[in-house]
Structure formats: structure tokens, C-alpha cells
Amino acid sequence: MGYGLKGYGDCSEEVIRACPVEMALHMIGGKWKGIIIDILSEKSVRFNELRRLIPGISQRMLTLQLRELEADGIVKRVVDDTVPPKVEYFLTEQGNKLSSIIDSIRVWGKEFLS
Amino acid sequence: MGYGLKGYGDCSEEVIRACPVEMALHMIGGKWKGIIIDILSEKSVRFNELRRLIPGISQRMLTLQLRELEADGIVKRVVDDTVPPKVEYFLTEQGNKLSSIIDSIRVWGKEFLS
DNA sequence: CCGGATCCGTTGGGATACTG
DNA sequence: CAGTATCCCAACGGATCCGG
Numbered sequence: 001m002g003y004g005l006k007g008y009g010d011c012s013e014e015v016i017r018a019c020p021v022e023m024a025l026h027m028i029g030g031k032w033k034g035i036i037i038d039i040l041s042e043k044s045v046r047f048n049e050l051r052r053l054i055p056g057i058s059q060r061m062l063t064l065q066l067r068e069l070e071a072d073g074i075v076k077r078v079v080d081d082t083v084p085p086k087v088e089y090f091l092t093e094q095g096n097k098l099s100s101i102i103d104s105i106r107v108w109g110k111e112f113l114s
Numbered sequence: 115m116g117y118g119l120k121g122y123g124d125c126s127e128e129v130i131r132a133c134p135v136e137m138a139l140h141m142i143g144g145k146w147k148g149i150i151i152d153i154l155s156e157k158s159v160r161f162n163e164l165r166r167l168i169p170g171i172s173q174r175m176l177t178l179q180l181r182e183l184e185a186d187g188i189v190k191r192v193v194d195d196t197v198p199p200k201v202e203y204f205l206t207e208q209g210n211k212l213s214s215i216i217d218s219i220r221v222w223g224k225e226f227l228s
Numbered sequence: 229c230c231g232g233a234t235c236c237g238t239t240g241g242g243a244t245a246c247t248g
Numbered sequence: 249c250a251g252t253a254t255c256c257c258a259a260c261g262g263a264t265c266c267g268g
Contacts, residue, residue, distance in 0.1 A: 020223025021148040021216055029143045031241070035132035047250050058242065063251060073226075084249045085248085094226055101218055102135055108215055109134025112187075112208055145261070161230055172262060177231060198229045199268085232267075239260075247252070 024098075027072045032057050032065045034102060037091065040075065041099035044090035074098060138212075141186045146171050146179045148216060151205065154189065155213035158204035188212060 028034060032054060039045060039053050051062055066089060069075035074095040080086035091099060142148060146168060153159060153167055165176055180203060183189035188209040194200035205213060 020227060021152060021220045022145075023227070024219045024223040025139075025143060025148050029139060031136075034135040034139050038132055038135065051250095058244095059251070060243090060253090061241065064241085079250095083248095085251085087250060097222055097225075101215070101222055104215055104218065105138045106131070106135045108211055109138040111211075113134060113137070172264095173231070174233095174263085175261065178261085193230095197268095199231085201230060230268090232265105234265080235263085237260105237262085240258090242257085243255085245253085245255105248250095 027069075027074065028098065028102070030065050030068060032061060033069060034105075036062075036065060036069065037074065037095060037099050037102055038106075040089060040091045041096065041102070044088050047087050047089070050089065069095075141183075141188065142212065142216070144179050144182060146175060147183060148219075150176075150179060150183065151188065151209060151213050151216055152220075154203060154205045155210065155216070158202050161201050161203070164203065183209075 028037065035054055036050070039050065045053065047062070047066075050066075051057065051059065054062070066075060066077070070077050073092055076090055076092050078088045078090070080088070142151065149168055150164070153164065159167065161176070161180075164180075165171065165173065168176070180189060180191070184191050187206055190204055190206050192202045192204070194202070
């Protein structure tokens, strides 16, 4: 048995090394998760602000991806119970560490494209 | 217009920073690509050897993922034209650089799981 | 030994409309 | 403002069988 995050497959003995990799890729592999983490690494952002910062994303997908990131402990969601509602998103400690990896991925990607 | 790898979406102005990230994640986001790159980072491996090293993967998926990695320039495929056939896979220069990122992802993942 | 071809279920993600 | 709810399609990935 391995970690078992959200029903993710077990880790057999031989691939135990790769499991954390698969898990991590699974957590940041969503179509918009990279840029969401990237934006949140700079500052906490509100829902519609995030929407404006990510052209092309639908309300539905933004909600879904944020919920998954939240469930995985990468993003924190803070609701200010006022009218109009105010919901702010920011990275957790783990999310911040992830963002530095996103950075190195971007460095690699840029070099790859050049 | 952005890079345009395999019909991947365009990069608008505001998300130009995130595009290399999306591209990279798209290239390593396959279910088995992480572990394949991981294994190849140590040594070049033959097809069936790779199969044995990745319990649970089907022949079809191994072929597909290798083909994609090859098309993306991460993996090289060398055919020794003999009987029985011998096909060896190894990382390209870009693939090697990627494997160090995989390493840091694993470090993060391990810490996340602990 | 190293695949290709086919079928098919599951999931990811887009479009649109509605709500407290 | 910050979401839900539906519908729908395409891509992903597993199982199985066939071939050089």
C-alpha cells in the first residue's frame, strides 16, 4: 500500500521511488493548475480576479481546479462572509514549495522552446 | 501565437509566462511518463526491460507513451535491425535536464507524503 | 522481441444557463 | 461576487487479439 490520495493507485515495491512523482504530477497536472499556482505564488487573489488573470478559463473549470488544489492541500480558501461575498485564495506552505518547482519547469520549458 | 507543439493551444499575451509551464506539464503529464523518464535517467533500457520495470503498464501504453516522448524530443529510440529485434531507448539532452526536475518533484512529493 | 489494430469504458474539460 | 447545475464531446487509457 502506498499513500492513497483520492483513490490514487497503490505503490508496488518496485515503483515506490516513482510514486511521489506520479502523485505530484497528478496534483499539478490539471490544465490550469500550473498557472493558478503560478499566480498565487505572487499574491493571494480573489475568485473573479483569478478569472480575469487567466483568459480562456471558464467559471466552472476555475472552481473545479481550485477545489482540487484545496483538497490536495496546495491552496487555501478563505471566505469573508459579507455582501457581496469575498473569497480569497492563497498558497499553503506546501503550495509555496511547489511553486518553486513550477519555476524550474518554466525555465526548462523556455529553453526547450528556444 | 505561441509555440504550437502538437496543436497545443496558443499563448495569449497575459499568460505568456505560463505557457512553457503548460507545455512542459503536457509533455510529462502522461500517466507513465514520469517513471519512464526516471528509469531512463539512469541507463538506456530495452522495450521489454522497461515493461518489466514498470509493473501494471500495458504494452500498448508503453508504446504510446514512448512514441509521444520521442515525438517531443525527450527520448531517443534506436533500432538494432536484427532477429530478434532489439530496440533501445534513452534520454536526449533535453530529457536529461527534465529528469533533474523530476528529481525535485520527487523530493517535494516525498516530503508531502511524510 | 516489439510492436500495431480494434473496441470500449472512464475521465477531463468546454458551453451555457441559473442562483444566493 | 462567487459560485452550481446540465449537457456534451474528445481525449485518455485498459483489454484483447493480430503481425513482422
